[in-house]
Amino acid sequence: EMPGWMEKSWLNYIMAGGHHVKTYEDNSGAKYYKVTIAAKNKINEYYNNKWFLYRDDWSNKLDDLIMSMEDSVRKYGTKLLILDNLMTIDLDSNENSELLKQTECINKLIRFAMKYSVAVVLVAHPRKMPKGEEVGIYDISGTSNIINLAHRTIGLRRIDKEKEKSNHDVCLTLIKDRMRGKAGKRINMYYDIPTRRFYTNEAEYDYQYSWDDGKYPALPYPHLEEREVYGEC
Numbered sequence: 001e002m003p004g005w006m007e008k009s010w011l012n013y014i015m016a017g018g019h020h021v022k023t024y025e026d027n028s029g030a031k032y033y034k035v036t037i038a039a040k041n042k043i044n045e046y047y048n049n050k051w052f053l054y055r056d057d058w059s060n061k062l063d064d065l066i067m068s069m070e071d072s073v074r075k076y077g078t079k080l081l082i083l084d085n086l087m088t089i090d091l092d093s094n095e096n097s098e099l100l101k102q103t104e105c106i107n108k109l110i111r112f113a114m115k116y117s118v119a120v121v122l123v124a125h126p127r128k129m130p131k132g133e134e135v136g137i138y139d140i141s142g143t144s145n146i147i148n149l150a151h152r153t154i155g156l157r158r159i160d161k162e163k164e165k166s167n168h169d170v171c172l173t174l175i176k177d178r179m180r181g182k183a184g185k186r187i188n189m190y191y192d193i194p195t196r197r198f199y200t201n202e203a204e205y206d207y208q209y210s211w212d213d214g215k216y217p218a219l220p221y222p223h224l225e226e227r228e229v230y231g232e233c
Contacts, residue, residue, distance in 0.1 A: 046211035085123035
């Protein structure tokens with residue numbers, strides 16, 4: 001959905017974490033954040049031939065995407081493939097065949113995942129919904145088979161903090177889980193703007209990915225005071 005350079009930039013923030021993201025101010029006093037050059041270099045070095053982005057100028061037809069996915073799995077041993085999002089994939093459909101083509105897309109991705117024993121994540125946006133309302137089985141734009149056929153469906157929504165008396169930022173809902181049968185489970189999470197990380201506790205907030213072998217003091221937990229006021233959700 002985003003251009004490759006932006007996708008790479010956002011992922012750098014997540015991989016870097018708070019120890020390697022610095023805060024700056026522009027001339028108007030507005031804050032902005034940058035990953036340190038040293039961290040970027042180490043991230044690029046560690047994830048070389050491990051982490052790939054599909055080129056912006058390549059075809060977005062489904063069969064071409066699957067061909068590229070197959071090349072990545074065969075050549076590099078890729079285990080996780082993310083397609084973001086369904087509406088940006090060219091399914092060669094028209095007004096009358098759109099839902100049928102979406103169903104065919106889901107089936108092709110499922111067969112691909114099973115054939116190569118990999119995880120395929122397909123992002124699908126929900127219909128316009130009232131703020132704070134849970135994303136359900138029939139709220140995804142497109143055919144209901146997106147959820148009917150998928151092995152696991154996860155919904156993510158912003159929390160209405162005032163209405164729900166919560167200082168969390170987002171709620172993750174396990175809408176469907178064919179593998180383990182734990183549908184309906186809800187997890188409230190925080191979102192950290194500087195690092196673009198979702199987390200539920202101190203350990204997740206301060207997590208160091210494999211590229212980072214440094215030793216640092218624990219970061220101050222940004223939501224500690226708020227949690228004491230609002231309590232656990």
